[in-house]
Amino acid sequence: MNFIIAETQKAILELYKEEVAESVINIQDTRKEFEGQATIVVFPITKISKKSPEQTASEIGAYLVANVEDITKFNVVKGFLNLSIAESYFLNQFNKEILATDFGVYPSNGKKVMVEYSSPNTNKPLHLGHVRNNLLGYSVSELLKAYGYDVVKVNLVNDRGIHICKSMLAWQKWGNDETPESTGLKGDHLVGKYYVIFDKEYKKEIEALKAEGQTEDEAKKNAPLIKEAQNMLQNWEAGDVDVISLWTKMNGWVYDGFAVTYKNLGVDFDKYYYESNTYLLGKGTVEEGLASGVFFKKDDGSVWIDLTADGLDQKLVLRADGTSVYITQDLGTAEMKHDDFDMDESIYVVGNEQDYHFKVLFLILEKLGKSWAKGLYHLSYGMVDLPNGKMKSREGTVVDADELIESMITTAREKTEELGKTNDFTEEEKEELYKNIGLGALKYFLLKVEPKKRLLFNPAESIDFQGNTGPFIQYTHARIKSLLSKADYQFAPNSEQFSGISEVELEIILLLAKYPSEIAIAAKADSPASLANYIYELAKLFNKFYHEVPPIVKTEAGDEKQFRLNLSKKTADVLNAGMLILGITSPERM
Template identity: 75%
Template sequence: MDFIIEAVVKAIKHLYEADVAAKDINLQETRKEFEGQITLVTFPFTRVSRKSPEQTGTDIGEYLLANVPDISAFNVIKGFLNISIADSFWLNKLHAEILSDDFAAAKSNGKKVMVEYSSPNTNKPLHLGHIRNNLLGYSVAQILGAAGYEVIKANLVNDRGIHICKSMLAWQKFGNGETPESSGLKGDHLAGKYYVLFDKAYKQQIEELKAAGQTEDEAKKNAPLIKEAQQMLQKWEAGDEDTISLWNTMNGWVYDGFAVTYKTLGVDFDKYYYESNTYLLGKDIVEEGLASGVFFKKDDGSVWIDLTEDGLDQKLVLRADGTSVYITQDIGTAQLKYDDYKMDESIYVVGNEQDYHFKVLFLILQKLGKSWAKGLYHLSYGMVDLPSGKMKSREGTVVDADDLMADMFSTAKEQTEEMGKVDGFTEEEKDKLYHTIGMGALKYFLLKVDPKKRLLFDPNESVDFQGNTGPFIQYTHARIKSVLGKADYKPSANNKVTTLDGVERDLLVILTKYPQMVTEAAAAHSPALIANYVYELAKAYNKFYHEKSIMQAEDESLKQFRLELSAASAKLINKAMGLLGIDVPERM
């Protein structure tokens, strides 16, 4: 509300002959129990008014009422000036801005941002944690795009390393030539099967060595399987043809499987990076840092950086045998990404278990003199739990993404059919609706929570058609589209309504906030702000719908106005849900 801030600056100058900066004026939403839409905190101005907060508020309120046509009333509660904005202001917002096609279409801000998300390992399928990661990354990218950024959606595939070799080795030993075609398994599920088999066989060898007198640490290092996996990694880095051939084959299976999962989830990428292509660049940068004194070499030949003066620790950046570690790859990838796009900001969507890793990575890049390192940002998010507890992929207890999405489809089907919401639908239309509701429920439930918070995902609760859920908002959209269809609604430039009822005004106020919410969500990298905004919008529309007759309005002007309010609500529900990657049905 810039015009109010400007008016308050003028009021204080006129009333008290004092200058205040616009940034020092604190406007808030008026609390629901008081009249008004905007509240000014008056305490800071008592030093220039030399009056009580209440009298200061009254002085400013009287000035605003006399000099600002869009202000219709005010009241003062202690040190808070509650300002009522004229109905004409809100009506003008509706007709001049909200109903226009380009409402909230941000102009380019000239800044480029990369959002890296998903980042799967090619030794197992995606799981529930990956779902939160993908949904967060995709939604943040959508929000930043809506806020005027040029966005590059990137996926860094962890396609090399000891964990990949574990799956490869287990397939060699136990696979008998099994393929996705012969097994009927998606390729990523097949690779995951052998990752689990490796872990079981490895644990058995550890127990055997412990029974023979070795300590657990000795047994873990000396188990034949882990030694073979380490040898395979060294062969891979040396370019051994057979090892590379198997790696290409199994990775190909996994990529085909991932593509199916991504399509079902409704996420995509503009650019793929592969750690197999970036680790060598990372090793080169480590060598440069070693020469310049940023890194140091220990007696065993391993390369480290000492970050103890920065409150961190010593960090390994290259193993004694010359093989790279995660941080090596990430150094190379960060350089490659910047070389490719020269972006202003690079966002890493990675769970909070990696908080320390990214502190170290960003600090190393700064010490290496990378000017772009200041634009690196770790979007750290909390883990997702189910009532059954935390997931462990190597033990085969992971909540598979494909299985979970199939369960969401089934749950949506069951609950929708119980409510009788699919009468007159063809089977194809029903399946599309169940997918839309099931995925909407899943996405909304995971995105409505602040990214930093750990959350407990309850599939049944997420598909509830009441409360703060995706299906409730989707149903609200379908309800509005039904009303507009029955009324054969068409926009009109000629509207004679000049006054608003309370629920009409409340709904309009929420509609006007949409551009501000996009800006705030982009700045905070938080889809939760959009999710909770669109829930408040859906609630406000339903209150309006139940309290005000649309089709039986007193006259045609009022009917047309309420249809316009409905059309605007449907449009912004659609836009906001789209920023979350959620489709909204036309009917249900």
């Protein structure tokens, strides 16, 4: 209803002899308790009219009704001008815009954006926290694609460091040459098993040393296991052939395991970066910063940056012995990624425990004069809690991603079979349906919440076929597909003469019309949550329509039936397209 802005500008010029910018005209949806579809907030205009909000609204309303064919009535509530729009306008919008094949499709905006997500460690399988990260990163990528960006999805794998050596050392000591093939375990699960074993044995050594009189800190440093792991890391960095061979073999197991999990989650990547290839990057950047005076060197030879004037701390960027710290690597990797892809923007999908780190990283890059640093953004997200508490990787008490996926599919199977609506499905069709419902429930539950918010994941609640859930939306889509099939639907344009749409049909048209702007809103916020909730509102509204109007299939063929079938088909299309952006498949039958 952008035409209202232009017409209101004309009204102000005619009534008050002053031109105003579009930004002055604030239009909202009319609240349901008042008559109308569009509401102008009049308060800013009173500065021009020099009249009360009520009088200003009345004068503008009278002008619009008298001069704009598509505005039929108005009413004033304090400083709000509620406008009633002609039914013909909405039918025309539905026919010409909403039913168009390119509705909701944005052309290329010529910009490239990188989305980095997942970033797993190769010492353990993916868990529930990783699931939120992967689903968020994938969905944001699809959202930005839908908004016209050229998107590059990347995964920076943390495949080196002391934590990796812990798993390697434990397997070397207690593994008895176990392999994924000999145990039947996925490779990432096998390696994760030895990470847990290392921690248990390490704790035993710590307790033994404490019993001999050492403090906890002393015992942690002096335990033989941790010293062996540190020695293994040094040998890895020195290129020891045996250590590198073991590292390659065990990482290979993990990558094979990750590939299965990624496939089951329905996420993918265009490019993998590996910390083993990037951990030495950034030293050149440090030298560059020293030469320009951005960094300074302390007496012990360590290199720092002073960010106290920016409200932060002094930050170490290179140790006294010349070795990198984490941010050194990130400085170099950021530059390498930009050189590789020359993107306009780069989004890091990382948990909120790293908020400070990214604030420092981006600020340093700006101070180094990197013109592309302004396009860096940390998409910070909250932790995922469970009804029974937090997760701890070292103790083996995490919610494993593979087990979670399997559990969701099992629950979907049980819930669906309770409804008894899959009797005519083949076994293969049933299994595909259960997978779609289970994963749809998981994805929707995690994505409908704003990323920054911490959330409590409740599997039972997520898979309910009623309420704000993935299965409810999937079921609505399947219901529409069934209706269209029974009606032997064939597309035909709505008759230009057709009129008499019901209130709920008008509500659906209004909500469908918002789909392109909902994509824009969600993309600009790098948050699928608003889109997810929009899709739910559309599904809920269609179910209201389904129960309020006479059965479409039984309606006599004609303009009214064709209109309702077209309305149903477009609703299904938008539900399907929106859910695909969330990474969710909408079944044809349920």
